Amino acid sequence: MTQHRKILIFSLALICCLIWTTPASAADPGKPYHFGFKKSRDGKLPSIAQEGFMGVLQKNEAVFLGNTNRKELYLTFDNGYENGYTAKILDVLRDHKVPAVFFVTGHFVKDQPDLLKRMAKEGHLIGNHSWSHPDLSQVNETRIKEELEKVRLEVTPLTGQQQMKFLRPPRGIFSDRMLRVSHQLGYTSVFWSIAYKDWDIKHQKGAAFAYQNVMNQLHPGAVILLHSVSSDNAQALGTIIEDARKKGYVFKRLDQLQSKTYR
Template sequence: MLLSNSVLAVSNTPIHWGFKKARNEVPPEAGEKYDELLKKYDAFYKGSPDGKTVYLTFDNGYENGYTAQILDVLKKEKVPATFFVTGHYLESSPDLVERMVEEGHIVGNHSWSHPDFTQLSDERIKEELDKVKEKTKELTGQKDMIFVRPPRGILSERTLKVSREAGYIHVLWSLAFVDWKTDQQRGWQYAYNEMMKQIHPGAVILLHTVSKDNAEALEKAIIDIKKRGYTFKSLNDYLLTESLDDKSIIY
């Protein structure tokens, strides 16, 4: 496979995002190597450990009948979220994407066809991102799209660089669990317990909307996380309050 010349300048070694889970409200650590790499491209996986702020995000590869329920909960609890959508989701569930934006949520980019970006050329990566951005704008009127979550959770320095040059910031996560296997749902208590065990200051929470467990656990989890003194904020708030050098990108 031919990749563009940028592969010669930066590493294209795949990184499969993941690390030891948080416990006892102590933020997890990806390690200095990854921290420095992400900072170089304004990417992040958690917020400040100094305040009890958390960020709720969802990956939407396809619709499984639970997103409306999730949106109902977010509206009731006045919680902002970011939904990372694929091309399939945009084409199959445009009404739900419209509702996300209408109710004040952010629609982020999860690529058009959910490929491994490390196996694509720079141009193909940009095409994947552009198609999602343009279709979202067409459906919802959301003009700007600056947040991207790498499909399959795979990235490299090259894909970080290409995405950043295209105007995107990688949003990874610091709280997640196996919730996307629709044939292996374990009941709402499992999803609830995982969220409560892993919650920590600055958490970027990743949930998948295909999960019945998540949909049924979400309201109680949000209520109980708030009871612990946490505040849910949007990723735009992150850009305003965290240490991103160029805050002009959110305007």
């Protein structure tokens, strides 16, 4: 075998080795991931260990779970548009003295400025859900920044909230690049450890359905995702809060989450 051929074979082997050993997030920072998790059942903690993106979330300091040694809960709502139930949800939160974070889109900001003002006045956080709800894993860095900055610039004069700290990627789709760019802008990306199919307004199943779906997944350190368009959520929220408290849980604002647990 000639020396030239030996060098060629060695070079090809080295390239193959690098391809197989380089983490996906490093090789392709634009690779999209759809957030998913193993649900909590019978007190067992939820997990993202089998989903293949734990390292990407850790690297970019994203949140999906709080301190699992404390019976603390974090309520989060996605507000893409208004369906007539957000005021009711705010009434329940006010009456039960429970804080939440509302992730809003540009459509909601322009359409519901009074609700935004009320959220801030009553002590809730306003989070960024992007201006036009695109798949942020599929757009360039400039577009990511524009999507987030538009929301911030519109929300600030309405609420006085100078710095938006939290981001929920639309539809739970993300990439290493998307998380990195938003983190550089000062955002913590927030996913969830309790959720159910509540966003389909044509298939609402009643308060008992919402109640069971949330309570069956309850666990310490839970970040709960609810959609404010759901009539089921609006009806069940008060009972969920009351019965969670009976089990010893405390509701806290997301900016009080002190530790990030990955499982």
